[in-house]
Amino acid sequence: MLRYMRIILLVFLFVSFIAVTLSVQVCLAEEPSLDWTYATNTFVSASPVYQANMLYLGAQDGKVYAIFTLYGTKQWTFPNNTTSSPIKESPILSNHVIYFGDDSGTMYAVDSLNHNELWRYQADSAIDSTPTIYNGVLFFGTDSGKVYALTADEGKAQWNFTAGGWISDGIEARDNNIFFGSQDGNLYSVAIYTGKQNWKTNLGSRVNAPVIDGDYLYVGTQDGYVHAVSISTGVEHWKSQTGGAIHSKPLVQLGTVFVGSDDGNVYALNETTGALLWKFPAGAAVSGTPGFASGVLYIGSSDGNVYAVDAKLGMLYWKYNASDEVDATPVVGNGHLYFITLHGVVNSLTLPKTLVMSTPNSTPNTQTVETNGTATPAASPTSTPVPLPSTKQQSPDLPILGLFAALLSGAGIARYRRRQR
Numbered sequence: 260m261l262r263y264m265r266i267i268l269l270v271f272l273f274v275s276f277i278a279v280t281l282s283v284q285v286c287l288a289e290e291p292s293l294d295w296t297y298a299t300n301t302f303v304s305a306s307p308v309y310q311a312n313m314l315y316l317g318a319q320d321g322k323v324y325a326i327f328t329l330y331g332t333k334q335w336t337f338p339n340n341t342t343s344s345p346i347k348e349s350p351i352l353s354n355h356v357i358y359f360g361d362d363s364g365t366m367y368a369v370d371s372l373n374h375n376e377l378w379r380y381q382a383d384s385a386i387d388s389t390p391t392i393y394n395g396v397l398f399f400g401t402d403s404g405k406v407y408a409l410t411a412d413e414g415k416a417q418w419n420f421t422a423g424g425w426i427s428d429g430i431e432a433r434d435n436n437i438f439f440g441s442q443d444g445n446l447y448s449v450a451i452y453t454g455k456q457n458w459k460t461n462l463g464s465r466v467n468a469p470v471i472d473g474d475y476l477y478v479g480t481q482d483g484y485v486h487a488v489s490i491s492t493g494v495e496h497w498k499s500q501t502g503g504a505i506h507s508k509p510l511v512q513l514g515t516v517f518v519g520s521d522d523g524n525v526y527a528l529n530e531t532t533g534a535l536l537w538k539f540p541a542g543a544a545v546s547g548t549p550g551f552a553s554g555v556l557y558i559g560s561s562d563g564n565v566y567a568v569d570a571k572l573g574m575l576y577w578k579y580n581a582s583d584e585v586d587a588t589p590v591v592g593n594g595h596l597y598f599i600t601l602h603g604v605v606n607s608l609t610l611p612k613t614l615v616m617s618t619p620n621s622t623p624n625t626q627t628v629e630t631n632g633t634a635t636p637a638a639s640p641t642s643t644p645v646p647l648p649s650t651k652q653q654s655p656d657l658p659i660l661g662l663f664a665a666l667l668s669g670a671g672i673a674r675y676r677r678r679q680r
Contacts, residue, residue, distance in 0.1 A: 289611030290577045291567075291596065295331030299324060299603035305349040305389075306547060306588035307597060307605070308357075314590075314597055314605065315371065317346030317359050324605075325374065328592065331607055335374040337367075348389045348428070349587075353411065360386025360399055366407075368414060378414035382407055387425065388439075389468070393432035396451060400426020400439060408454060418454035422447055428468030428508060431476065433490060438476055440466025446478060446488055458493035462486055468508035472530065477516050479505030485518050485528060497533035501526050507548045507588075510556075513570055517556060519545025525558055527573055537573030541566055550598075552591035555614075557598075559585030565598055567614075574616040581606060 301320035308315045313334070314326040321343030325334040343361060350359035352371060360366045364382040369375065382401050390399035397411045402425040408417040424442030431438045435451050442465045448457040464482035471477075475496060476488045481504050487496040503521030510517040515536060516528040521544045527536040542562030550557035555576065558566040561584045567576040583600035590597050596608040 289613050291579055291608035291610055294595065294607040294609055296607070297326055297331045297333065297605040299605065301603045302601060303599045303603040304347055304586060304601070307590055307599060308350055308352050309590045309592040309597060310352055312593065313371070314592075315350055315352060315357055316599060316605070317348070317350050317361075318603060319345040319347070321345055321361060323350060323357060323359060323369065325371065326605060328595065328597065328607060331605070337369050337374045337376070339374075344385075347387050351390055351392065353392050356411075358390050358392070358397060358411075360388070360390065362386070364401060366390065366397075366399060366409070366414070368411075380407075380409055380414045380416070388427065389429040391430045391432055391437075393437065393451060394435070398430045398432070398437050398451075400430065402426075404441060404443070406430070406437070406439060406449065408451065420447075420449050420454045420456070424465075427465065431469050431471050433471050436490075438469050438471070438490070440469060440478055440480075442466075444480075446476065446486075446493070448490070448493060460488055460493040460495065462488075462495070462498075467505060470508050470511055472511040475530075477509045477511055477530075479507070479509055479518050481505070483520060483522075485509060485516060485526070485533070487516075487530075487533060499526075499528050499533040499535065503544070506546045510549050510551055512551050513554070515570065517549050517551075517570070519547065519549065519558065521546075523560070523562075525549060525556070525568070527570075539566070539568050539573045539575070546586040547588040550589040550591060550596070557589040557591065557596055559587060559589055559598055561586065565589055565596070565608075569616060572616070576614045576616060577611065579608060 299318050301318045303318045305317050312328050314328050317323050322336045324336050327334050344363035346359055346361050350357050355371045357369045357371050362385045364384050364386055366380045368377040370377055383405055384401045384403040386399055386401055388400040390397055392411050395411050397409045400406045404422040404424050406420045406426055422441040427440050436448050437451055438448050440446050444464055445459045445461050446466050447459045462480050464480040467479050469476040469478035474490055476490055479485050483501045483503055484498045486498045501520040505518055505520055514530045516530050519525050523541055523543050524538045525541055525545055526538045529536055541558055541560040544561040547559050554570050556568045556570050563581055563583055565579045565585055581600050583602050585598055586601055587599050594610055596610055599605050
C-alpha cells in the first residue's frame, strides 16, 4: 500500500511540473501589437518598399506615397495635386531615386528626398511589371509584350525586345542577362547590352516573375506549377504542382522555395529536388510573395489575416486579423512589420520578442514532383495552425494552479516521510 502511495505522489508531482512548464510557456507567448494605420483611400495591389524609416508605395489613384514609419504620417505624394494613371506594381528604390510605371505606359524617376521628377519615359502600353536596375540600366515590361532598356540616370532608350505576350510582374538580372516571364507561356533570357534573345523555354501557361538562386530560376505559372530552370541553358530541372494558380514571385531562403497559391496554401519545396517539405493553410488565396526575416515567413492572405510561420517547419507563431484582404508582400523593418490591405490601409505592427510554436499534425501529405520527366511521390507532414491566446486575455490561473498542485505534492511527500520515521 505504501508503495502505491509513493507512486501516486510521484506521478502527481510530475504532472504538476508539466502543468507549470506549459502554463509559463503560454504566458510567455506574445502577439504583435498595432502601432498605427494610414488610409490612402484607394486600392493598393502592390507591395511597399522600406528604407531608413520610410515606406514607399504605389496606389491605384496614380500616386506614390512616402510614409514616415515612426509615426505613420505622410511625408509626400507624387504627383501631388493631379490625377494620374493607376500604379499596379511595386516601385524600386536605388540611390535615393524611386522608379515606377503606370497604366498610361509612363516610367518615372523621382528623387525620394524632395519628390522632384528627374525624368519620365513614354512606353507603348501599360506597365504592369516592377522595374529592375542592373549595371546602370533600367529594365521593365509592358502589356504589349515589350521589354525596354533605359539608362537609369537619364531615361534614354537603349533597346527594346518583343515577347509573345504581356510581361508579368518583374524582371531578374544575372551575368549580363535579364530573365522574365510572359503571358505567352514562355520564360525568356535576353542579353542586357544587345537585347538579343539567348533562349526561351515554354512552361505551358502564363509565366510570372522569376527569382534567381544559384544556377537556377524559380518561377510559378498560372496552371499552378513551380518550375526550376537552368539560367545558362533554359532547360527545366524540375517542376512541382500546387493546388491552384500562382500569381507572385517565389521566395527562396534556407534551401527552400516558398510560394503562395490560389488554393489557400503556402508551399515549401526543396530547392534541389522540388519535393514538398510542408504546406501551410492560410485560409484563402495567397497572391503575394511571403515576406521573410530571421527564419520567419510573413504571409498575407485573402482571408484578411497576416500569418507568421516558421520557415523550417511550417508551424504557426501568430496571426493578425487585418479585416481586409492582404494581397501584397509584408515587409520587415526596424522591428516592425508593414503591410497594406486591398483597400489601401497601411498597417504597422510591433513584432513580438518571443515566439511560441503551434502543435504539428503528424498526418503525411503527398505530392507528385516531376524531375527530368520522371514522376516520383514525396511525403511530408502538414502543419496545422493553432491560434495563440492573446497576452491581453491570458489568465494566470494555470500557473498558479500548477504551483499550488506542486506545493501540495511536496507537502504530501513530506508528510509521508514523517510517518515512515
